[in-house]
Amino acid sequence: MSMKATIRQVDSVTVVDVSGRITLGEGCTQLRELIRDQLSKQNKNLLLNLADVTYIDSSGIGELVSAFTGVSKQGGALKLLNLTKKVHDLLQITKLYTVFDVHEDEAKAIGSFSKSASA
Amino acid sequence: MTPDSSVVEVTLESDLKNVEVAEEITRRVAGTAGFDEDEQQRIEMAVHESMINAIWHGNQNDGSKSVWLQFKIHNDRLEIRVRDQGHGFDPSHIPDPRNDENLLNVSGRGIFLIRTFMDEFRVENLNGTGTEVTMIKRLNSGIPTKQGGTDREHESHNTTS
Numbered sequence: 216m217s218m219k220a221t222i223r224q225v226d227s228v229t230v231v232d233v234s235g236r237i238t239l240g241e242g243c244t245q246l247r248e249l250i251r252d253q254l255s256k257q258n259k260n261l262l263l264n265l266a267d268v269t270y271i272d273s274s275g276i277g278e279l280v281s282a283f284t285g286v287s288k289q290g291g292a293l294k295l296l297n298l299t300k301k302v303h304d305l306l307q308i309t310k311l312y313t314v315f316d317v318h319e320d321e322a323k324a325i326g327s328f329s330k331s332a333s334a
Numbered sequence: 335m336t337p338d339s340s341v342v343e344v345t346l347e348s349d350l351k352n353v354e355v356a357e358e359i360t361r362r363v364a365g366t367a368g369f370d371e372d373e374q375q376r377i378e379m380a381v382h383e384s385m386i387n388a389i390w391h392g393n394q395n396d397g398s399k400s401v402w403l404q405f406k407i408h409n410d411r412l413e414i415r416v417r418d419q420g421h422g423f424d425p426s427h428i429p430d431p432r433n434d435e436n437l438l439n440v441s442g443r444g445i446f447l448i449r450t451f452m453d454e455f456r457v458e459n460l461n462g463t464g465t466e467v468t469m470i471k472r473l474n475s476g477i478p479t480k481q482g483g484t485d486r487e488h489e490s491h492n493t494t495s
Binding site: 239274308310311 | 350353375379382383386390431432437438440441442444447450
């Protein structure tokens with residue numbers, strides 16, 4: 216199963232519900248294009264809901280890093296929501312858990328964007 | 335092959351679609367070898383990353399090439415070999431992706447994950463005909479998942495004779 220993404224707008228935050236595999240090839244390419252597309256629409260507050268991500272590899276992790284730095288450079292913020300145990304463990308092992316702003320509650324995650332903006 | 339081991343071998347076309355095939359085989363073999371679900375996932379991920387390296391970096395995504403996999407189940411360990419037809423690499427030159435200066439790098443985590451999830455990892459260049467990666471996972475080693483390799487890790491590079 217390749218990656219699928221559904222996009223919804225909640226207040227000023229673009230929530231991307233990602234499912235399937237974020238791996239080298241199709242999954243990574245889709246995620247890259249999705250982020251690029253959102254930035255081109257000036258949607259710079261992005262919340263990636265990874266609850267239904269079944270598999271992520273080192274390339275997928277790299278794609279998340281690329282998305283994070285790309286959005287930050289545009290003056291926006293990319294945050295993560297609902298990590299599976301697998302993704303959580305990988306971010307811990309690679310020391311990226313402290314880099315990303317990770318949330319378990321969607322409402323709080325969305326609220327955190329306005330806090331970051333006003334800080 | 336020794337009497338206390340069994341072997342599974344498969345040759346796959348060098349195509350990213352076959353990474354999932356290799357994962358499926360790995361899960362089944364690791365289950366047969368007696369690893370629990372968490373360990374099966376770690377071994378599967380190590381094979382996934384090795385397959386990506388073999389197809390993408392080793393065989394340069396050339397569909398006319400192939401990747402050979404061998405799983406050897408011993409009483410106390412699972413030994414996995416992944417062989418491509420590329421020009422090899424030197425794993426000792428891959429920087430630690432956890433260092434501050436590398437943390438936001440987009441690539442460079444695959445070998446690190448293999449080292450983390452397996453007990454032994456070595457790379458051998460095969461006289462210019464390819465590269466063979468050997469990974470070993472011990473049963474009931476009782477050692478928690480390490481990060482990025484330990485003194486039990488061996489790497490050989492260009493071991494032609």
